[in-house]
Amino acid sequence: MSGSEEDKSDTSPMSGSEEDKSDTRPMSGSEEDKSDTRPMSGSEEDKSDTRPMMLDPEIAARLKRDANGLFAAIAQERGTGKVLMLAWMDDEALARTLATRQATYYSRSRGELWVKGATSGHTQYVHSVRLDCDGDAVLLDVDQTGGACHTGAHTCFDADLLGPV
Amino acid sequence: MSGSEEDKSDTSPMSGSEEDKSDTRPMSGSEEDKSDTRPMSGSEEDKSDTRPMMLDPEIAARLKRDANGLFAAIAQERGTGKVLMLAWMDDEALARTLATRQATYYSRSRGELWVKGATSGHTQYVHSVRLDCDGDAVLLDVDQTGGACHTGAHTCFDADLLGPV
Numbered sequence: 001m002s003g004s005e006e007d008k009s010d011t012s013p014m015s016g017s018e019e020d021k022s023d024t025r026p027m028s029g030s031e032e033d034k035s036d037t038r039p040m041s042g043s044e045e046d047k048s049d050t051r052p053m054m055l056d057p058e059i060a061a062r063l064k065r066d067a068n069g070l071f072a073a074i075a076q077e078r079g080t081g082k083v084l085m086l087a088w089m090d091d092e093a094l095a096r097t098l099a100t101r102q103a104t105y106y107s108r109s110r111g112e113l114w115v116k117g118a119t120s121g122h123t124q125y126v127h128s129v130r131l132d133c134d135g136d137a138v139l140l141d142v143d144q145t146g147g148a149c150h151t152g153a154h155t156c157f158d159a160d161l162l163g164p165v
Numbered sequence: 166m167s168g169s170e171e172d173k174s175d176t177s178p179m180s181g182s183e184e185d186k187s188d189t190r191p192m193s194g195s196e197e198d199k200s201d202t203r204p205m206s207g208s209e210e211d212k213s214d215t216r217p218m219m220l221d222p223e224i225a226a227r228l229k230r231d232a233n234g235l236f237a238a239i240a241q242e243r244g245t246g247k248v249l250m251l252a253w254m255d256d257e258a259l260a261r262t263l264a265t266r267q268a269t270y271y272s273r274s275r276g277e278l279w280v281k282g283a284t285s286g287h288t289q290y291v292h293s294v295r296l297d298c299d300g301d302a303v304l305l306d307v308d309q310t311g312g313a314c315h316t317g318a319h320t321c322f323d324a325d326l327l328g329p330v
Contacts, residue, residue, distance in 0.1 A: 074239055081245075086301070094327075099329075128328070133315065151298055157296070157302075157304045160298075162294045162295065164294070
């Protein structure tokens with residue numbers, strides 16, 4: 001183990017500079033989401049879903065976000081153990097996921113929250129969320145309804161084997 | 166499926182602007198790696214490991230990198246299916262991983278490549294690498310020697326269950 005590395009898995013709050021940057025994050029127009037979903041602010045969505053939801057401050061203090069205020073979220077299928085997809089969350093996406101048990105991510109291309117499967121019906125029921133040792137990724141244990149991938153495939157990793165051959 | 170989303174799992178090359186930005190990426194000093202490793206450029210490393218290694222242009226053309234030239238890499242344990250860790254790669258890290266079958270990542274804090282387990286011996290032998298549908302994440306199927314986490318835990322997700330409770 002490198003001497004410069006510390007165990008960050010404890011629950012002590014981080015510095016005050018680790019604020020939620022969701023109000024100031026730039027949007028990246030070049031990135032597509034990997035799943036068919038309806039944004040929460042869509043006109044067909046129940047407006048009650050768009051109310052702000054606060055993340056538990058004790059959890060928020062343990063997150064390490066990127067420059068856009070986001071962290072990675074891995075969805076793994078309960079039972080099969082298959083890694084279904086990698087997506088992104090901000091604080092509110094995590095708060096909603098924990099509160100509703102429906103996987104909710106942050107769309108980098110649209111700059112808004114989306115409930116996975118809101119359009120397709122290919123929802124993810126969340127059994128647990130685990131934070132990694134340095135606070136920049138969460139692992140969701142989910143029941144996947146239908147295909148997780150917007151292509152219809154069961155996982156987003158089914159189609160492109162790079163190697164080794 | 167949303168009409169604005171396309172299947173990116175084919176092998177057609179992307180635009181010319183998707184170049185390797187590894188020479189110009191800024192380093193982030195605020196981020197720690199999650200695993201105990203020795204950098205490839207370390208004085209104790211075999212210098213033959215530091216020679217540049219090019220990624221297959223057909224693979225490079227399918228990658229979608231972040232502003233720092235990086236993409237996410239998920240290591241999953243063969244046999245158990247456990248998600249061990251999330252790390253980051255640049256093009257050369259992926260090239261080395263494919264060529265050597267030893268998981269090799271890019272350290273955001275040190276701004277250099279590292280072979281997982283080079284110091285600790287907790288290496289990852291890579292059986293396969295899969296790219297996801299929108300090209301911004303890879304999934305590694307690995308044999309993990311020892312604990313994957315720098316804390317000694319088997320995975321980086323063992324310690325911090327956020328909920329739901």
